[in-house]
Amino acid sequence: MSESTAAFLYLVSGVLFILALRGLSHPTTSRQGNMMGMVGMAIAILTTLFLAGPSFGGFALIVVGIAIGGTAGAIIARRIAMTAMPQLVAAFHSLVGLAAVMVAAAALYAPESMGIGAIGAIHGQALVEMSIGVAIGAITFTGSVIAFLKLDGRMSGKPIMLPQRHAINIALGVLLVVLVVWFAATESHALFWLVVLVSLALGVLLIIPIGGADMPVVVSMLNSYSGWAAAGIGFTLQNLALIITGALVGSSGAILSYIMCKGMNRSFISVILGGFGGESGPAGGEDMGDRTIKQGSAEDAAYLMANASKVIIVPGYGMAVAQAQHALREMADKLKEEGVEVKYAIHPVAGRMPGHMNVLLAEANVPYDDVFELEDINSEFSQSDVAFVIGANDVTNPAARDDKTSPIYGMPILNVDQAQTCLFVKRSLGSGYAGIDNTLFYKDNTMMLLADAKKMVEDIVKALDR
Amino acid sequence: MASDTARDTLQRLNEAGAAIRDARTGVERMIGEGVGDATAAAGHAATGVDPFVFHFAIFILAIFVGYYVVWSVTPALHTPLMSVTNAISSVIVVGALLAVGLSASGLATGFGFVALILASVNIFGGFLVTQRMLGMYKKKSK
Numbered sequence: 001m002s003e004s005t006a007a008f009l010y011l012v013s014g015v016l017f018i019l020a021l022r023g024l025s026h027p028t029t030s031r032q033g034n035m036m037g038m039v040g041m042a043i044a045i046l047t048t049l050f051l052a053g054p055s056f057g058g059f060a061l062i063v064v065g066i067a068i069g070g071t072a073g074a075i076i077a078r079r080i081a082m083t084a085m086p087q088l089v090a091a092f093h094s095l096v097g098l099a100a101v102m103v104a105a106a107a108l109y110a111p112e113s114m115g116i117g118a119i120g121a122i123h124g125q126a127l128v129e130m131s132i133g134v135a136i137g138a139i140t141f142t143g144s145v146i147a148f149l150k151l152d153g154r155m156s157g158k159p160i161m162l163p164q165r166h167a168i169n170i171a172l173g174v175l176l177v178v179l180v181v182w183f184a185a186t187e188s189h190a191l192f193w194l195v196v197l198v199s200l201a202l203g204v205l206l207i208i209p210i211g212g213a214d215m216p217v218v219v220s221m222l223n224s225y226s227g228w229a230a231a232g233i234g235f236t237l238q239n240l241a242l243i244i245t246g247a248l249v250g251s252s253g254a255i256l257s258y259i260m261c262k263g264m265n266r267s268f269i270s271v272i273l274g275g276f277g278g279e280s281g282p283a284g285g286e287d288m289g290d291r292t293i294k295q296g297s298a299e300d301a302a303y304l305m306a307n308a309s310k311v312i313i314v315p316g317y318g319m320a321v322a323q324a325q326h327a328l329r330e331m332a333d334k335l336k337e338e339g340v341e342v343k344y345a346i347h348p349v350a351g352r353m354p355g356h357m358n359v360l361l362a363e364a365n366v367p368y369d370d371v372f373e374l375e376d377i378n379s380e381f382s383q384s385d386v387a388f389v390i391g392a393n394d395v396t397n398p399a400a401r402d403d404k405t406s407p408i409y410g411m412p413i414l415n416v417d418q419a420q421t422c423l424f425v426k427r428s429l430g431s432g433y434a435g436i437d438n439t440l441f442y443k444d445n446t447m448m449l450l451a452d453a454k455k456m457v458e459d460i461v462k463a464l465d466r
Numbered sequence: 467m468a469s470d471t472a473r474d475t476l477q478r479l480n481e482a483g484a485a486i487r488d489a490r491t492g493v494e495r496m497i498g499e500g501v502g503d504a505t506a507a508a509g510h511a512a513t514g515v516d517p518f519v520f521h522f523a524i525f526i527l528a529i530f531v532g533y534y535v536v537w538s539v540t541p542a543l544h545t546p547l548m549s550v551t552n553a554i555s556s557v558i559v560v561g562a563l564l565a566v567g568l569s570a571s572g573l574a575t576g577f578g579f580v581a582l583i584l585a586s587v588n589i590f591g592g593f594l595v596t597q598r599m600l601g602m603y604k605k606k607s608k
Contacts, residue, residue, distance in 0.1 A: 053567075355545035
């Protein structure tokens with residue numbers, strides 16, 4: 001196969017990847033899109049094999065490698081619980097990052113196989129591209145590992161604040177640039193590994209100060225990084241498929257980060273600098289008059305909802321933790337049988353990654369046309385009888401709308417307090433991830449249902465049966 | 467009266483939305499043509515311009531394509547978007563294949579082999595988990 005034919009085929013697979021993303025504009029076209037992505041990947045792999053024409057031994061090794069990795073990947077994809085998607089995506093990002101480092105290392109030790117010169121004589125441009133790819137790859141790797149540990153609960157979601165961390169990060173960043181330039185000038189293998197080491201450290205330091213509430217931004221950001229790393233390697237290998245994909249993934253992750261930041265009314269910079277979320281302490285709105293709450297039972301909730309004409313359900317991360325989505329759908333079905341109109345309202349940053357709640361509801365067989373985004377449904381709360389908040393907290397806090405002193409002031413919220421009655425399912429009266437007291441709890445039209453989300457919903461279902 | 471204003475605002479919003487859509491199709495068409503031009507131009511790489519320039523042009527244009535395509539993704543599918551972008555970024559496997567298949571150095575083959583396994587986990591895991599997720603999104607029955 002000629003180089004030109006190969007380049008053309010790589011372009012085809014790049015276009016197929018674009019179409020794969022394009023398919024996601026609607027659930028009905030999304031599976032077709034995913035198939036196109038698979039075809040694009042198959043084309044890229046086959047093209048590479050034909051172009052390279054490996055020896056029998058090399059070919060056998062390739063088959064073994066794909067079989068090992070592919071089997072592991074397929075098993076993970078089949079077994080993973082939908083609630084664990086954020087961790088899984090973080091783990092996958094780390095693999096892309098590490099793969100980028102490994103490919104760059106292979107290119108350094110065997111440049112002739114990638115067509116970029118010979119050892120000691122790799123052209124400078126390839127070295128620069130390679131070191132940028134490897135640096136971003138290494139940052140993605142350790143950063144994603146930390147994000148994975150935090151999301152999986154193996155590490156506290158609390159921000160870890162090192163003294164002088166900004167100074168350390170800036171120093172490491174400058175050191176990294178110096179090392180990259182030096183490496184590009186000398187092609188020293190030792191310097192290459194120094195670049196890797198510094199980047200690995202930087203990845204850890206960048207992510208540890210970021211708190212649990214900001215995880216949706218972090219996951220999107222690492223998504224973006226993995227794309228830029230792939231693009232860097234793509235330039236080294238002069239491979240169109242990699243360059244196009246890297247650009248697509250990089251901009252996709254950047255847009256998601258932007259959407260998440262907007263959903264929290266925070267600037268990207270302040271998220272990156274970290275430290276938000278996880279601290280407990282009094283913040284904003286001290287005098288709210290009598291701080292009494294109204295507590296209700298499952299029977300009260302069932303009675304209220306069965307007699308309502310419109311109920312809006314607001315799910316949040318707590319629903320995912322309690323695995324309450326199936327019970328919730330059962331409750332909604334019962335209410336629909338009673339002639340109640342049931343809708344779901346999703347805040348952009350509900351959960352731990354973009355679209356997390358939508359996937360969980362889809363898993364529980366909630367039809368997607370019952371599920372609405374914040375801007376599409378927010379005006380409907382004032383015409384609904386019951387807002388049923390389950391596992392969400394900060395995204396419903398009226399302080400974000402009304403209290404200028406609140407740290408979350410300006411964040412778009414779901415106006416659940418405007419419903420006739422707000423039912424709030426919560427395990428205890430603690431504050432949310434942002435560490436801020438929710439003024440909603442003390443409103444007259446709020447009824448607190450203090451219990452585990454899943455148990456409470458199951459009890460409501462039982463009460464509805466009676 | 468309030469409902470009148472609301473209806474009015476809604477109509478204006480709709481009009482604004484239509485205008486944005488028009489603008490976007492326009493830009494998309496431009497970008498589409500741009501990609502075509504760039505690839506056509508890439509064919510003349512022999513004329514002395516560094517191939518890097520063409521690669522870079524494609525890179526920049528792909529960023530723009532990505533920008534518009536991703537904005538059109540419905541927020542409900544943002545999780546599958548992340549898993550599928552993850553899967554496609556594993557196209558880095560082409561580098562691993564070259565290293566394993568061609569390199570004479572044992573060390574490079576080793577690095578390539580590790581990269582190959584990691585990328586394969588991602589390719590299979592990423593696409594299959596996306597397919598599994600997308601299979602769950604269903605329309606209202608009836």
